[in-house]
Amino acid sequence: MSRTSSPDTESVHARTSYDATADEFTVVVDAFPASIEDVSVAVGRRCIEIAISRADGVSDGYISPPSRAHVFTDDRQAWFNNGVLTVTVGAERSRRRAVRDPFHR
Numbered sequence: 001m002s003r004t005s006s007p008d009t010e011s012v013h014a015r016t017s018y019d020a021t022a023d024e025f026t027v028v029v030d031a032f033p034a035s036i037e038d039v040s041v042a043v044g045r046r047c048i049e050i051a052i053s054r055a056d057g058v059s060d061g062y063i064s065p066p067s068r069a070h071v072f073t074d075d076r077q078a079w080f081n082n083g084v085l086t087v088t089v090g091a092e093r094s095r096r097r098a099v100r101d102p103f104h105r
Helices: none
Strands: 009-011 014-019 024-030 039-043 048-054 057-063 070-081 084-093
Touching: 014 057, 024 048, 024 070, 039 070, 039 084, 048 084
Parallel strands: 009 057
Antiparallel strands: 014 024, 024 084, 039 048, 048 057, 070 084
């Protein structure tokens, strides 16, 4: 997903991890010195969008599932504690079948 950036926009720096046993994808972002009112999180089946309003502009980021075969589920939680945002989202393999190439065996 591409997005045009203006001079007052920068990317969110996030640490991600995937627990295959629990089918959970976790994103951790250092949002300090922002407060909870400055943070926005939106989750779709193929993307987590995080935006943080700061005095000098907006930081935003788009995070994809752990692989192209995965999608995010409705199992979602988010915490904001001492300037650290943690988002945990369920992740499962997509039930959509891959298109087979009839010329590739």
